[in-house]
Amino acid sequence: MSALALEVQGLTVRFALAGGRQRLLQAVTDVSFSVPRGETLGIVGESGSGKSTIARALLRLVPASAGTAWFRGVDLLALEREPLRAIREHLQIIFQDPLASLDPRMRVGQLIAEPLLEFRPRLDAEARRSLVLAMMERVGLLHSHLNRYPHEFSGGQAQRIGIARALVLEPELLVCDEPISALDVSIKSQIANLLKDLQAQLQLSLIFIAHDLAAVRFSCERVLVLYLGRVMEIAPRAALFSTPRHPYTRALLQSVPIPDPQRARARRDAPLGGEIPSPLAPPSGCVFRTRCPFAEARCAERVPELRTVGESLVACHRAGDAAIGL
Amino acid sequence: MSPAPLLCVRDLSVSYPSRAGTTRALDGVSLDLDPGEFLGIVGESGSGKTQLLLAMLGLNAQGAQLAGSIQYRGQQLLGASQRTLATLRGRRIGMIFQDPMTALNPYLTIGTQVTEGVRLHLGVGRRAARRRAIELLEAVQIPEPERRLAQHPHELSGGMRQRIVIAMALICEPEILLADEPTTALDVTVQAQILALLRELRIRTRAAIVLVTHDLGVIAAVADRVLVMYAGRVVEQAGVEQLFAAARHPYTIGLRRSIAELDGPLPERLLSIGGNPPNPAALPPGCAFAPRCAQAFERCQSAPPPLVSIAPGHTRACYFEGPLEMHSP
Numbered sequence: 001m002s003a004l005a006l007e008v009q010g011l012t013v014r015f016a017l018a019g020g021r022q023r024l025l026q027a028v029t030d031v032s033f034s035v036p037r038g039e040t041l042g043i044v045g046e047s048g049s050g051k052s053t054i055a056r057a058l059l060r061l062v063p064a065s066a067g068t069a070w071f072r073g074v075d076l077l078a079l080e081r082e083p084l085r086a087i088r089e090h091l092q093i094i095f096q097d098p099l100a101s102l103d104p105r106m107r108v109g110q111l112i113a114e115p116l117l118e119f120r121p122r123l124d125a126e127a128r129r130s131l132v133l134a135m136m137e138r139v140g141l142l143h144s145h146l147n148r149y150p151h152e153f154s155g156g157q158a159q160r161i162g163i164a165r166a167l168v169l170e171p172e173l174l175v176c177d178e179p180i181s182a183l184d185v186s187i188k189s190q191i192a193n194l195l196k197d198l199q200a201q202l203q204l205s206l207i208f209i210a211h212d213l214a215a216v217r218f219s220c221e222r223v224l225v226l227y228l229g230r231v232m233e234i235a236p237r238a239a240l241f242s243t244p245r246h247p248y249t250r251a252l253l254q255s256v257p258i259p260d261p262q263r264a265r266a267r268r269d270a271p272l273g274g275e276i277p278s279p280l281a282p283p284s285g286c287v288f289r290t291r292c293p294f295a296e297a298r299c300a301e302r303v304p305e306l307r308t309v310g311e312s313l314v315a316c317h318r319a320g321d322a323a324i325g326l
Numbered sequence: 327m328s329p330a331p332l333l334c335v336r337d338l339s340v341s342y343p344s345r346a347g348t349t350r351a352l353d354g355v356s357l358d359l360d361p362g363e364f365l366g367i368v369g370e371s372g373s374g375k376t377q378l379l380l381a382m383l384g385l386n387a388q389g390a391q392l393a394g395s396i397q398y399r400g401q402q403l404l405g406a407s408q409r410t411l412a413t414l415r416g417r418r419i420g421m422i423f424q425d426p427m428t429a430l431n432p433y434l435t436i437g438t439q440v441t442e443g444v445r446l447h448l449g450v451g452r453r454a455a456r457r458r459a460i461e462l463l464e465a466v467q468i469p470e471p472e473r474r475l476a477q478h479p480h481e482l483s484g485g486m487r488q489r490i491v492i493a494m495a496l497i498c499e500p501e502i503l504l505a506d507e508p509t510t511a512l513d514v515t516v517q518a519q520i521l522a523l524l525r526e527l528r529i530r531t532r533a534a535i536v537l538v539t540h541d542l543g544v545i546a547a548v549a550d551r552v553l554v555m556y557a558g559r560v561v562e563q564a565g566v567e568q569l570f571a572a573a574r575h576p577y578t579i580g581l582r583r584s585i586a587e588l589d590g591p592l593p594e595r596l597l598s599i600g601g602n603p604p605n606p607a608a609l610p611p612g613c614a615f616a617p618r619c620a621q622a623f624e625r626c627q628s629a630p631p632p633l634v635s636i637a638p639g640h641t642r643a644c645y646f647e648g649p650l651e652m653h654s655p
Contacts, residue, residue, distance in 0.1 A: 046513035047484075154602045155371075184370040184603060185540055186618075189584045189596035196595070211514060214586035218596055241588060255518040257543025259585045261566045264546045271518035275483045 004070075005173050005205035006035040006058075011067035011077075013050070013057050013229075017280075025279050027053040028229045031067075032306075035173065040199065040206040042220030044213060044252070048276045050229035051209045055177045058207075059093055060084055071173065089119045092166035096178035098158035102150040102165075109146040112136065112164045119169055131168060138201070139164045139194060156187035160194070167198060175207045180215060188212075192219055213256050217241055225249045228279060228287040235312035245314040245326055248288050286317070294324050330399075331358035332501055332534055333382065338394035338404075340377050340386055340558075349607040351377040353558040353630075354394075359502065359534050366549030366566070367538045368581070372606050374558035375538045379504050382536075383421065384411040398502075417447040420495030420533070424507040426487035430479040436490055437475030443497045462493040465530070466523060485516035492523070496531060505537045509544060521547050542582060546570060551639075554578045557604050557614030560633055564640040575642045577615045579650055613645070621646040 013028040028050040035041045043051045056062045058069055058076060069076040072090060079087065092115075095101040102111055112132045116123055123131075133143060139160040150158055159179065166174055176195065180188040192215055199206055208219050216223055223240045225233045225248060233246040244250040251272035258264040274291040277283060286304050289295040298317055306313045309320040319326050340352040352374045359365055369375040380386045382396060384403060396403040398414065415421070423429045430439060440462065441455035450458065456475065463471035466489040479487055488508065495503055505524070509517040525548055528535055539545060545552055545566065552569045554562040554577065562575035573579050580599040601618035604610070610617065616626040625645045633643045 046515065156602055185542070185581055186370060186584050186599035187602070189586065189598035190600070192586070193595050193598065212586075213514075214588050217588060217592070218586045237592075251515060253588060255514040256588055257517070257521070257541065257547050258588075259543045259546050259570070259582065261546045261570050264543070271522055272515040273519070275485050275516055276513070 002073075003037055004034045005037045005039075006207075007068075007070040008033050008058070009068045009070075011054065011057060011069065012065045013053050013062060014065040015062075023280065026229060026282070027279060028057065031226070031229075031231055033224050033231070033234060035205050035207060036221075037205055038199070038203050039222065040208050040220045042216035042223040043207060043209045043226060044211060044216055044223060045226035046211060046252075046276055048228070048279065049226040050279075051226050052177055053229075054226075055093065055175045055207065055209055058175060059088075059091065089115075089169050090172045091175070092169070092171040092173075093175040093177060094159070094162045094166050094179050096182050098155065098162040098182075099150055099153075101162055102158065104150055107147050107149060108136075108141070108161055111150070111161060112168055115165060115169050132164075135164045135168045138198065139167075140190075154187075155183050156190060159183060159191055163191075163194065163198070167202065167204075170202055171204070173205045173207070175209070177209045178211070179208070181210065181212065188215065195219065213252060225252070228276060228282055230287055231306060231313075231315060232288065233312050233314045233316075234306075235314075239311035243310060243312075245309045245312040245319045246288075246316050247292050247294050247318075247324075247326065250326070251291075286315070288316075294318050294321075294326070329361055332361050332399060333357075333359040334395070334397040335378075335382070336395040336397075338378070338381060338396060339392070340374070340381055341391050342387070342389055343391060344389075347607055350558055350609060351390075351606060352381065355555075355558075355560055356633075357553060357560070357563075359536060361501065362528075362532050362534055364528055364535045364537070364548055364550045366545040366552045367536065367555060368540065368542055368545050368552060369538075369555035370540055370603055372557065372603050373555040374606075375555050376506055377558075378555070379506050379536065379538050382504060383415055383419065384408070413447070416443045416500075417498050418500050419502045419504060420498070420500035422488075422491050422495050422503065422505040422508045425511050426484065426491045427479065429491050430487060432479055434478070435475065436477050436479070436482070440475070440490065440494050440497060443494060447498050458497060459493070462497050463490075465496070465527065466490075466493045468493070484512055485519060488512060488516075488520055489523070492520075492527070496527065496533070499531065500533055503531075503533045503535045505535060507539055508537065510539070510541070517544075524548055542570075542585060554581070557609055558606060559614070559630060559643065560641075561615065561644070562640075562642040563633070564637075568637070568640055572640075574636055574640070574650060575644050576619045576621050576646065576650060580618075613643075621648070621650070 009032045011028055011031040015025045017023045017025055045051050057064045064077045109132055113128055116128050141160055180191050210216050222236055227248050232248045244253055254269045272291055283290045285300040285302055289299040304315045304317045306315045335357045338352055338355045342349045367375045392404055440459040444450040444455045444458055460471045463474055468474055468489050509520050549566045551565055553560050556577050562578045583597040586596055599618050604614050612627040613630055616622040631643045631645045633641045635641050
């Protein structure tokens, strides 16, 4: 068995825009990464960075324009309809808004049983029920919740239902698209802990997509930083948070509010200026250069290749330059 | 002696009666807002923080029953005519909402929307209003302000739109600026820009700012004083340094400890508050936080604890007298 649960090479996603002249929007450009078995890879980036598009492309909810994604010995991006349906048993996703992703007319028990009906049709009702109840216990739902409807639950509880539904088949890889972003502060950490516990119990591999860097630090062994559809940096957790090598990674870390008034007000770094450019008109060369405090002439001319600096893979001409502390 | 407060809220309650029973969105909330002060209000969904802000503007949804008192410079706002409130809104009290796209009219140019306030409230002529708008856009650091006036909201990024909304709120030089989760819909780098802008504007305009958020990190960056709300009540109130260094309500402490950190030792598990936020339509008779509180004892089930002073400038609503750990062991 491969040590990697998932290996993605050169993933590119283009969308054709409607309108007179056909225009192409490149949402994801040449993204490569792998997820070691039993580990969690975090994908971070601001809105418009393409992180959800990567998730959707892996699940074939949007078509990839180029690239491969090896999972259980097959290329997810090349699978025909029937084998694709079959492999979904091992590849599941949970979404940001749990209530929007659960059919409001189905009861909790039905929602969690649905994947079993689809993929384990020969299971009898009794066995199905016991699997559903066992999974409900695992995610912290009560047996008495079985016949309730999603709208009767708070956001955190509804996310537990989404997790139970995704994990009842014991998949190999779970893609979590902003799983805790919409939850209340006091609930976020409950769900982050739950995902970590379940990962250990079920030997799950996880892709954890988020914009909350502190949550990513807690949940992920490796982190991929995305900007305008391109990989800026991939690094092990400790390296990324202690010695970020890409100016964008550093700016992201410096933007996170510090929950301590003295430290927050002692901060002297000016916030990163500007905003993420339109993917319809990406900057030449390095896509981050228009906001980068360290940009030079070459940054506009050549796209920086991903290269190794310290423990990171980083796409920046100036990474490793001691003069700018990167 | 401290100056007379701009805004005095006393024993404010907001409830929504329905066939299924009454939902109590706010219950006995009191606060003073001093001139120039930056007040942070923190709470989770259902805590009543937005209802409190809306009540100050007379904008609660239809069917809301309000009781208590809200005075602006001695003038009673509760039950005031729509006309009185409309004069205050925009002129004396500016507003910034969470989603700049819904706060802006997609059909009107930025110029029309930014100048509307001064033209309506101050009777400023077209050209003077335009000059004022350009000044304001410069103040909120929008590049090429003259060109922006002719643009429509969809032509601007999310961060630019929120800057426009802030400029609109400030154009009449209000004494009070109310901001409801003004950075929640923004990316983290843009949030940092907007928070820096609010800090700067506060010094320049001397407006008092009330900022409502669920994020203690945002509070730490900007507020002077903090109200912590839970289930429609204020559970703790203190100066920002005091609140972060020596919170005395189990909910505040739990909230602080729930925040994952970017540095320091990596915890095996995140600390969290167990259970779920209460249903505002079915609150318990005692302290609404008691079902989730490790310190809860018999008395907590009887009646909600009153807000009492425990140190200069520090109040809390909790019966527990023993020691509370701010930091995890």
